[in-house]
Amino acid sequence: MLNKPKIGVIGIPGKWSTEVLADRLEEQTGFRAVIDMNQVELRLDTNELMYQGLDLMTLDGLIIKKISEVYSPATEDRIHLLSHAERAGVKVFSPTDSVGNLVNRLSGTLALQQGNIPMPKTRITESPAHAFETVREFGSAILKPLYSTKARGMIMLTDDDSDEFVRNALEEYRQNQSIYYIQQTVKLDGRDLGMVFVGGEYLCTYARVGNKDSWNTTINSGGKYELFEPDARLIELGRKAQACYDLSFTTVDIALTDQGPVVFEVSAFGGFKGALEGCNIDAARVYAEHVLQEVTKS
Structure with a gap:
C-alpha cells in the first residue's frame, strides 16, 4: 500500500494508554497525532476540524481513546464535534453514538437493562425521600455519579450509618448530581x-x-x-x-x-x-x- 492511512488518537497527551496507542499506529503507518479535545476548533464556515494546524477532517480515521480527563456533560459537546467529522466520512472508533451512550452512566445502564444483562439491583430517582428509602431497603448501597470513572465520586452507605448520616450523604451527593443513581452492593x-x-x-x-x-x-x-x-x-x-x-x-x-x-x-x-x-x-x-x-x- 503506497499511501498508508493517517489515524489520529483522541486522548490525553502524556498519558500512557494514549501514547502507547499512538506509538503502535506510528509503527505501522509512520504517522502520529495525539489530539487533545480542549484545543480542537470546529470551523463550520470552512468545514474544518482543526488541531494545531492539522485538519482532522483530512484524516482516514480517529480513535477516541480518552475524550476527557473527567466525565461531565461537556464531554458530550466534544462528542458532537467528532460526530461532525464522522458524518463527513472520517471513520471514528468507537462510533460517536456508542461513546455518547456510555459517557452518561444512566444511559449506559439502561442499554444493559434492555439487553437483559444481569446487574446489581439499581434504583434511579430525583426524590430524596425515595432515595433514603432505597438506601435503607438495600442495607448497603453505593451512590454513583452519572459522570465518573474509576469509582471517583462514589459514596458507600451501610446499615451501620445513622439516618442523619445517610440524609447528609444524600444531600451532599445531590449538590453535584441531577438525579440519584443508587446501586446495591454485591x-x-x-x-x-x-x-x-x-x-x-x-x-x-x-x-x-x-x-x-x-x-x-x-x-x-x-x-x-x-x-x-x-x-x-x-x-x-x-x-x-x-x-x-x-x-x-x-x-x-x-x-x-x-x-x-x-x-x-x-x-x-x-x-x-x-x-x-x-x-x-x-x-x-x-x-x-x-x-x-x-x-x-x-
Whole structure:
C-alpha cells in the first residue's frame, strides 16, 4: 500500500494508554497525532476540524481513546464535534453514538437493562425521600455519579450509618448530581474482572484484586492486575453485554457474586494496562491493527 492511512488518537497527551496507542499506529503507518479535545476548533464556515494546524477532517480515521480527563456533560459537546467529522466520512472508533451512550452512566445502564444483562439491583430517582428509602431497603448501597470513572465520586452507605448520616450523604451527593443513581452492593471475593473485546471479538480477561483497605478494587485504590481464565458461559455474558453497544474496543466490568456473575458496566474508553499486566497481551497493538484493517477495507 503506497499511501498508508493517517489515524489520529483522541486522548490525553502524556498519558500512557494514549501514547502507547499512538506509538503502535506510528509503527505501522509512520504517522502520529495525539489530539487533545480542549484545543480542537470546529470551523463550520470552512468545514474544518482543526488541531494545531492539522485538519482532522483530512484524516482516514480517529480513535477516541480518552475524550476527557473527567466525565461531565461537556464531554458530550466534544462528542458532537467528532460526530461532525464522522458524518463527513472520517471513520471514528468507537462510533460517536456508542461513546455518547456510555459517557452518561444512566444511559449506559439502561442499554444493559434492555439487553437483559444481569446487574446489581439499581434504583434511579430525583426524590430524596425515595432515595433514603432505597438506601435503607438495600442495607448497603453505593451512590454513583452519572459522570465518573474509576469509582471517583462514589459514596458507600451501610446499615451501620445513622439516618442523619445517610440524609447528609444524600444531600451532599445531590449538590453535584441531577438525579440519584443508587446501586446495591454485591459481595465480591476481593476482585472483579475486566473482560476485553476488540471489534466485538474476545481478547482476554484480567482480575482487579483489591487491597484490604478499600471497598472497591480499582487500581486507583491500590488494586493490582492478575490473569483470570473465564469459562465459556462467562465469556458469553461479556460478549452479550458489549453487544448492547457498537464498540471498537471495550472492557466489560464483571463481578462474581454469591448470586452469580453481574455486570457493573461496559467501558467506552477501556485501558490497555490490565491486558498487559494481567494477561501479558499488548492490547494497544491488537487495537491498532484492528483499526487499520477497518480503515483499509475497500
